[in-house]
Amino acid sequence: MIEVCDLHKRHGNFDVLRGVNLTVKRGEVAAIIGPSGSGKSTFLRCLNGLESFHQGQVSIQELTFGAETPLPIRARILRQVCQRVGMVFQSFNLFPHRSVLQNVTEGPIFVLGLARDLAEERARKLLDQVGLADKIHAMPRQLSGGQQQRVAIARALAMQPAAMLFDEPTSALDPRMTGEVLAVMTDLARNGLTMIVVTHAMRFARQASQTIHVFGEGRIIESGTPEQIFEAPRLEATRLLLNEAQAA
Amino acid sequence: MEEDADPSDFSAKSRAQSSAPIPSALHPTRRLLVRLGFWGLLAGLVFGSVSCGRSDKDTLAQIKQRGVVRYGSDKEGGGPYAFPDPDAPRNVTGFEVELMRELGRDLGAKPEFSQGQWDRLLQELSADQVDLVINGYEWTESRARDYLATRPYYVFQLQLLSRRDGPIHSWEDLKHPNPAGRPWTVGILVSSAADTFATEQGGSSLQVVHFDGATDAMTAVKNGQCDATLQDLPAALFYKDRYPALEFAGKPVGHGYYVIFTRRGDGPLRDALDRGINRLIESGSLRRLYERYGIWTDAQNELTDWTGAAFALKGQSGPTGLALLWRYRTSLFDAARVTVILSVVSMPLAMLIGLLIALGRLYGPRPVQRVLATYVELLRGTPLMLQLYVLFYLLRLPPWVAGIGGLAINYSAYEAEIYRAGLQAIPSGQMEAALALGMSRWLALRRVIVPQAVRIVIPPVTNDFIALFKDTSICSVITLVELTKQYSILANSTGGVLEFAVATAVLYMAMSLPLSWFSRWSERRFEAMGSKGVLA
Ligand SMILES: Nc1ncnc2c1ncn2[C@@H]1O[C@H](COP(=O)(O)OP(=O)(O)OP(=O)(O)O)[C@@H](O)[C@H]1O
Numbered sequence: 018m019i020e021v022c023d024l025h026k027r028h029g030n031f032d033v034l035r036g037v038n039l040t041v042k043r044g045e046v047a048a049i050i051g052p053s054g055s056g057k058s059t060f061l062r063c064l065n066g067l068e069s070f071h072q073g074q075v076s077i078q079e080l081t082f083g084a085e086t087p088l089p090i091r092a093r094i095l096r097q098v099c100q101r102v103g104m105v106f107q108s109f110n111l112f113p114h115r116s117v118l119q120n121v122t123e124g125p126i127f128v129l130g131l132a133r134d135l136a137e138e139r140a141r142k143l144l145d146q147v148g149l150a151d152k153i154h155a156m157p158r159q160l161s162g163g164q165q166q167r168v169a170i171a172r173a174l175a176m177q178p179a180a181m182l183f184d185e186p187t188s189a190l191d192p193r194m195t196g197e198v199l200a201v202m203t204d205l206a207r208n209g210l211t212m213i214v215v216t217h218a219m220r221f222a223r224q225a226s227q228t229i230h231v232f233g234e235g236r237i238i239e240s241g242t243p244e245q246i247f248e249a250p251r252l253e254a255t256r257l258l259l260n261e262a263q264a265a
Numbered sequence: 266m267e268e269d270a271d272p273s274d275f276s277a278k279s280r281a282q283s284s285a286p287i288p289s290a291l292h293p294t295r296r297l298l299v300r301l302g303f304w305g306l307l308a309g310l311v312f313g314s315v316s317c318g319r320s321d322k323d324t325l326a327q328i329k330q331r332g333v334v335r336y337g338s339d340k341e342g343g344g345p346y347a348f349p350d351p352d353a354p355r356n357v358t359g360f361e362v363e364l365m366r367e368l369g370r371d372l373g374a375k376p377e378f379s380q381g382q383w384d385r386l387l388q389e390l391s392a393d394q395v396d397l398v399i400n401g402y403e404w405t406e407s408r409a410r411d412y413l414a415t416r417p418y419y420v421f422q423l424q425l426l427s428r429r430d431g432p433i434h435s436w437e438d439l440k441h442p443n444p445a446g447r448p449w450t451v452g453i454l455v456s457s458a459a460d461t462f463a464t465e466q467g468g469s470s471l472q473v474v475h476f477d478g479a480t481d482a483m484t485a486v487k488n489g490q491c492d493a494t495l496q497d498l499p500a501a502l503f504y505k506d507r508y509p510a511l512e513f514a515g516k517p518v519g520h521g522y523y524v525i526f527t528r529r530g531d532g533p534l535r536d537a538l539d540r541g542i543n544r545l546i547e548s549g550s551l552r553r554l555y556e557r558y559g560i561w562t563d564a565q566n567e568l569t570d571w572t573g574a575a576f577a578l579k580g581q582s583g584p585t586g587l588a589l590l591w592r593y594r595t596s597l598f599d600a601a602r603v604t605v606i607l608s609v610v611s612m613p614l615a616m617l618i619g620l621l622i623a624l625g626r627l628y629g630p631r632p633v634q635r636v637l638a639t640y641v642e643l644l645r646g647t648p649l650m651l652q653l654y655v656l657f658y659l660l661r662l663p664p665w666v667a668g669i670g671g672l673a674i675n676y677s678a679y680e681a682e683i684y685r686a687g688l689q690a691i692p693s694g695q696m697e698a699a700l701a702l703g704m705s706r707w708l709a710l711r712r713v714i715v716p717q718a719v720r721i722v723i724p725p726v727t728n729d730f731i732a733l734f735k736d737t738s739i740c741s742v743i744t745l746v747e748l749t750k751q752y753s754i755l756a757n758s759t760g761g762v763l764e765f766a767v768a769t770a771v772l773y774m775a776m777s778l779p780l781s782w783f784s785r786w787s788e789r790r791f792e793a794m795g796s797k798g799v800l801a
C-alpha cells in the first residue's frame with residue numbers, strides 16, 4: 018500500500034537520501050532503525066510532503082506523486098495523502114492553545130468537515146482508548162510528555178488514517194513514559210494498522226514489527242524480519258548498531 | 266541584518282510580557298502608581314506654570330554678567346524677520362537679527378539666536394529658556410497681561426495673497442459667498458495677528474486654515490489647497506518673488522505693532538530695550554535698516570511720535586481658571602474629537618495593512634518579499650512628519666486623507682514587523698503538525714499559527730496604538746487642528762497656559778487610559794485562555 022521508488026534528496030550539496038526503495042503492505046508494521054543523521058526523519062517527511070525530494074516516486078494507496086509532479090498538482094495530492102496518513106512527531110507538537118479534546122477534534126471538524134458532536138464523540142472514544150479519558154479538558158502543557166504523545170496519537174487517529182508514520186515517538190520521553198506510549202502503539206499494530214515507525218526502541222521493533230529496515234548514509238542497507246535482523250544481521254554496521262542500542 | 270535583529274528584540278519584549286503575569290493582588294498598587302504619576306504630572310504643570318511670566322532674578326544683570334542675551338525666534342519660513350543666511354546657511358540673518366545686534370550694544374551683551382517653534386516662543390520665555398522674544402509678535406491685551414512689552418519697533422499691516430488666476434482679488438471678495446457653496450479657505454500662520462484679524466473680521470463666508478509657517482500657507486495657495494492667505498506685510502514682501510503664481514490681492518488691511526516681550530518681573534530689561542529702540546528710531550538707523558529690507562512703509566512714522574496710549578489695557582482681564590475652560594470647552598472637545606477620529610480610523614487600517622505585509626513577507630514569493638522589505642525600511646527610516654508633508658504638499662491630498670493615510674501607512678510598517686516576529690515566534694513544528702493533519706497552509710495559519718501569534722502581539726500592538734494616538738499631534742503640520750494644536754492656539758490667544766495645559770493633559774489621559782486598561786485586560790484574558798482553553 019506504500020511504495021517508495023528510488024528516492025533522492027539533497028540539502029545543498031549534501032546527499033541526505035541516496036536512492037531509497039521501500040514497500041509496506043497493508044496492515045504491515047515496518048520499523049526503521051539506523052544511526053543518527055542517516056536520513057530516517059527526512060525519509061518519513063518526504064512521504065507526506067513536509068519535505069520535497071529531487072528524484073523518485075512515492076505511491077500511497079492509489080495516490081502517486083514524484084519529483085517531477087508539477088507543484089500545484091503535487092500540493093493537491095499531498096493534502097489527500099495527509100488526510101489518509103497520520104504522523105506522530107518526536108516533540109508531540111500539540112496545539113498549545115487548544116484543549117486535549119480540541120486538539121483531537123481539530124482535524125475532523127476543519128479538514129474532514131465532520132459535525133462537532135460527531136467529532137467529539139470520536140475524540141472521546143480515542144482518548145479513552147489511549148487511556149486519557151480523564152484529561153479531556155486539560156491543556157497540553159498540563160500533561161506529562163507521555164500523556165502528550167498519546168494525545169498526539171489520538172489526534173492522528175481521529176482522521177481515521179489508512180497508515181501512520183511515527184518519527185521516534187519515544188525519544189523525548191523517560192523510560193516509564195516510553196512504556197505507556199509503546200503499549201498504545203503495540204495495540205494499534207495488533208489491530209492491523211499499517212505503520213512505519215522510526216525508532217531506537219529495539220524491543221518494540223523486535224516484538225511489534227513485521228519488517229525492519231536499517232538505514233545507513235541515506236540508503237536502506239539491510240532489510241528483514243526481526244528474527245533475521247536481530248539473530249543474524251548480514252552487515253557489520255547493523256551488528257554495531259544493535260550493540261550500541263543494547264548498551265544504551 | 267534587520268531580519269535577525271528584529272525578532273530577537275521582539276522576543277525580549279514578549280518575554281518581559283509573559284514572565285510577568287500580573288497577580289491580581291498587585292493591582293491596587295499598580296493603580297496607585299498610575300494615579301501618583303498622573304497627579305505628579307499635574308503638580309509639575311501647576312508649579313511649572315505658576316512661575317509663568319514672572320521672574321525672581323534680575324535677568325538684565327544676568328545678561329550683563331553672561332555677556333550674552335538669548336532671544337527666541339523661529340527661522341523656519343521666517344523671512345525677512347530671521348532666516349538662514351543664503352550666503353552662509355548656518356548663520357541666521359534678517360531685520361530682527363540685525364535689530365538685536367544693535368540692541369545688544371545697549372545691553373552690553375552679544376545676542377544669541379535661539380530656535381523655537383513660532384507659536385511656542387512665549388512658552389519658552391516663561392520657562393526661562395530665553396531672555397526675550399522678538400519675532401513679529403504683535404502686541405495684544407492678553408499677551409500684555411502675562412508679559413512685559415517694549416515699545417513697538419515696527420508697525421505692521423496685513424496683506425492678502427491669492428492666485429493670479431483665482432477668483433479672489435481683494436479682502437472684500439472674501440465677504441461674498443463662494444459660488445462653490447463652501448466658505449473661502451484662507452491659510453494663516455497659527456496664532457499670528459492675521460489669525461485674530463481673519464477670525465474677527467472674516468465673517469461666515471471665510472474659513473481659517475491654520476499653518477505652522479508662513480511659507481507653508483503660501484505653498485498651499487499655490488497648490489490650490491487654499492483660496493488665499495493673509496500674511497504680515499513684511500513676509501508677503503519678502504516671499505512674493507518666490508511665488509510668482511501669487512498676487513497681492515488689494516491694499517494692506519489691519520494694523521498692529523510688533524513688540525519685544527520679556528518676562529513680567531524684568532522691568533529693567535524691558536526699559537533697557539526701550540531705550541535702545543528709541544535710540545535707533547531717533548538716529549534714523551532703524552529706518553535705514555527697514556529700507557534695506559524693503560519693508561519701510563509710511564505707517565512707520567507712527568513710531569516717531571509714540572506715546573504709548575495705544576497700549577493701554579482697556580477691558581478687564583478675561584476669564585481665568587474653570588470659567589476660561591468653560592468658555593472654550595467646545596473648541597477643546599472638537600479638537601479631542603479630531604484626535605480620536607485620526608487614531609481610531611488609522612490604527613485599524615495600519616493593523617490590516619501590517620498583517621498583509623507580514624504575511625507577504627513570510628509566505629509570499631521572493632520578489633514580493635523584497636518589495637515589502639523595502640516598503641517597511643523606507644517607512645521606518647523616515648519621519649512621519651516628512652511623510653505627511655509628501656502626502657499633503659506634493660501629492661496634494663486633502664488634509665484628512667493625508668493625515669489618516671499617513672498615520673496608517675507609517676504605522677503599518679511597525680505593525681508588520683510586530684506580526685512578523687509574532688508569527689516567527691511560533692515553532693515550525695506547529696505548522697508541520699497542522700499540515701500533517703491535511704490542513705491547507707491558509708487553514709493552518711488561521712486555526713493554528715495566527716491564534717497563537719495574536720496573544721504575543723496584543724501587548725506591543727496596543728502599545729503602538731497609544732503611541733499613534735499621541736503621534737496624531739504631528740498632523741497639525743497639515744492643518745488638522747487636533748488637541749495639541751488647539752492647546753497651543755488657545756494658550757496663545759488667551760494666555761491661559763496653565764488652564765489649557767491641565768485640561769489638555771486630562772483629556773489625553775482620559776482617552777489613553779482606556780487603551781492601557783484594554784491592553785492589560787486582553788493580556789489577562791489571553792493568560793486565562795491559555796489555562797482554561799476557551800479560545801474560540
Ligand atoms: N535543512 C537541512 N539543511 C541541511 N542539512 C540537513 C537539513 N535537514 C537535515 N539535514 C541533514 O540531513 C541528514 C539527515 O537528517 P535526518 O534528520 O533525516 O536524520 P535522522 O536519521 O532522522 O537522525 P536522528 O536519528 O538524529 O533523528 C543529517 O545529516 C542532517 O544534518
Ligand SMILES: [Mg+2]
Nearest residue numbers: 057058059185
Ligand atoms: Mg530523526
